[in-house]
Amino acid sequence: MKIIFKANDIIEAHIVAGMLQSYGIEAHVGGHYLQGAVxxxxxxxxxxxxxxxxxxxxxxxxxxxxxxxxSSSEPDDPLLLPEPG
Known part of the structure; x- marks a missing residue:
């Protein structure tokens, strides 16, 4: 395991981890318990x-x-595609 991103806060970390998971990459967020220490x-x-x-x-x-x-390499999602017209 390697740290690849240091987020500004736990919320951003979960957003980025979710984005990676949408590409099939298993991502883990660390630092949950450190937030309470400050x-x-x-x-x-x-x-x-x-x-x-x-x-x-x-x-x-x-x-x-x-x-x-x-955002050019987002996974294919029909809701994100422009409407034909």
Missing amino acids: GDLAPLGIANILVSDADVVQAEQIIAEYQDGA
Whole structure:
């Protein structure tokens, strides 16, 4: 397992992990219990996403596109396709 992404918070970590899982990559979110350790402060940078060594290259490409805001390689979803016309 390798850490491939350090999220700003637990919510972003789960969003990115879900995105990776939609591509068939098993992703694990770490840092859940660290959030409680900081009390009322905003816990930033403590949530990590881990993937298996075999999925690192593909996961890094997907995350790079996420960070660039590109959506051209989303999985095929008929709800996301433009309407014919």
